[in-house]
Amino acid sequence: MNEYLVPLTSACTLVTLNYIAMKVRSRMLFDSYEQFLAPLLTGLACIIMMLEPLPEALGLIDLRSLPIFMAGLRYGLPVALLSTVLPSGFSFISHEDHAWFIIAQDLLAPALISSLFHNKEYRSGFLDIPIRHALQICSYVFLLRLVIYGFLASKLTWLYAIDQLFMLAIMSAAFIVITVMVNDENKSWRLQRQLELQANQDSLTKLPNLRSFMPIAANALHKRRISIMMIDLDNFKQYNDQFGHLEGDQLLRDVSSVLRQHIDEQDYIARYGGEEFILLSTETNPQRLQAYGERLCFVVIEAFLHKRQHDLTSITVSIGISTAESPEADLKRVIFEADQALYESKHSGKNRSTLYTDMQTASAPIANHKKNA
Missing domain, CATH: 1.10.1760 (Arp2/3 complex 21 kDa subunit ARPC3)
Structure with a gap:
């Protein structure tokens, strides 16, 4: 037994x-x-x-x-x-x-x-x-x-x-x-x-949130130069006022989906807050970055043509772009510069992308003129 x-x-x-x-x-x-x-x-x-x-x-x-x-x-x-x-x-x-x-x-x-x-x-x-x-x-x-x-x-x-x-x-x-x-x-x-x-995920858009974005971007910046794009949905407040917050939330989900589908494969996009998105890009060439930003503007307005016709409201994005000067650059500084470039895009008519370096180039003659005067 x-x-x-x-x-x-x-x-x-x-x-x-x-x-x-x-x-x-x-x-x-x-x-x-x-x-x-x-x-x-x-x-x-x-x-x-x-x-x-x-x-x-x-x-x-x-x-x-x-x-x-x-x-x-x-x-x-x-x-x-x-x-x-x-x-x-x-x-x-x-x-x-x-x-x-x-x-x-x-x-x-x-x-x-x-x-x-x-x-x-x-x-x-x-x-x-x-x-x-x-x-x-x-x-x-x-x-x-x-x-x-x-x-x-x-x-x-x-x-x-x-x-x-x-x-x-x-x-x-x-x-x-x-x-x-x-x-x-x-x-x-x-x-x-x-x-x-x-x-680490934004509950509305299902994109990564800023909390998860920052360490990933910082780690990438320690290895190589990167570029940051700040992307803002134009006229979002007016859209919310006209159609309500539920429609506004749905618009944010739709725009985030369009952006996620059209960014470069190796890039990383997250919701920055409100109607703003932040994109980590491995591209550092100014001409290609400018073309990249313009392409994103185009795909957004193209994706929502039906809404424009139906609601008589243009759905566009404005983009600011900044590139780190070196892998030792401060990430927060790069984000700040991209935000300044976004501000310039907003005040230049919206639905466009602006490079921070272009802003510096454009402001240099003005500063020299004031100095000489």
């Missing part, structure tokens, strides 16, 4: 190991090395399950298959097969009876069966693992063992069937517990990610 306590003890050990592994993973940066660490840790878990000698060579078995189940289900066949290397080697080193047979039945076959239920979203944590998959995998392995034993022994005994039913119950219960633990950990991760996203 004591032999039936072996898989119970192993199941509790495996659940504990899984809990420890999840907690360590959540506190350390394993993502970059997961392709290598997953097979290693899975293989070690299999070996721990093998340390208790098998009660019978082909009868009651240990739970070495369970870690392989989760590896195949979460990571797919390549990782599951790699996970069998360590326990297979340990099986030969320890001179286990019927080593090839047990490797094929309890390591390779589970790797293949579990990988049939693999979904890449299980690995990322964005999708919970269905409990039915755990039951299906365990059931298929159970049936496989019955078929193999019946083929080798020529006659299936009731004792073997009962032992396997017992193991099926233990495996299913342990695998369900592990699956629930993994799903709960993924739910906590998704909740944390959602809270972080909400903290």
Whole structure:
């Protein structure tokens, strides 16, 4: 009777190991090395399950298959097969009876069966693992063992069937517990990610907010020169007064969507506040920046021609652009200069972009004239 306590003890050990592994993973940066660490840790878990000698060579078995189940289900066949290397080697080193047979039945076959239920979203944590998959995998392995034993022994005994039913119950219960633990950990991760996203995302436009923009822009500026565009929606107050704040909110969402679709792929746009947006651009050439700003002005007015015809209201944006002189430049200073250029665009007729350097060039003759006078 004591032999039936072996898989119970192993199941509790495996659940504990899984809990420890999840907690360590959540506190350390394993993502970059997961392709290598997953097979290693899975293989070690299999070996721990093998340390208790098998009660019978082909009868009651240990739970070495369970870690392989989760590896195949979460990571797919390549990782599951790699996970069998360590326990297979340990099986030969320890001179286990019927080593090839047990490797094929309890390591390779589970790797293949579990990988049939693999979904890449299980690995990322964005999708919970269905409990039915755990039951299906365990059931298929159970049936496989019955078929193999019946083929080798020529006659299936009731004792073997009962032992396997017992193991099926233990495996299913342990695998369900592990699956629930993994799903709960993924739910906590998704909740944390959602809270972080909400903290760094503008709730109205779904663009990043200024809080998330500033460290990204500062980090980019430390590496290279960048340009900042301040983009302001023209006549927004009049639009709000004429059509109401709900329509104004919808207009902000629509404009943010248009801008997000038409900025350069490597650029980063955020909502600055009110009807203003801020854009981080890797472009520093003045001519190309000017053309970039004019293109954004054009796509906005083009996107809302129907509103202009229907509401008799022009929907345009004005843009101010400033480029950092060097990677050591002060980001707040660059933003201030872009804001000054935006102010110039507003006072020059709107629906246009202005470079801060052009403002300086234009103001220089005036300053020299006043000085000479």
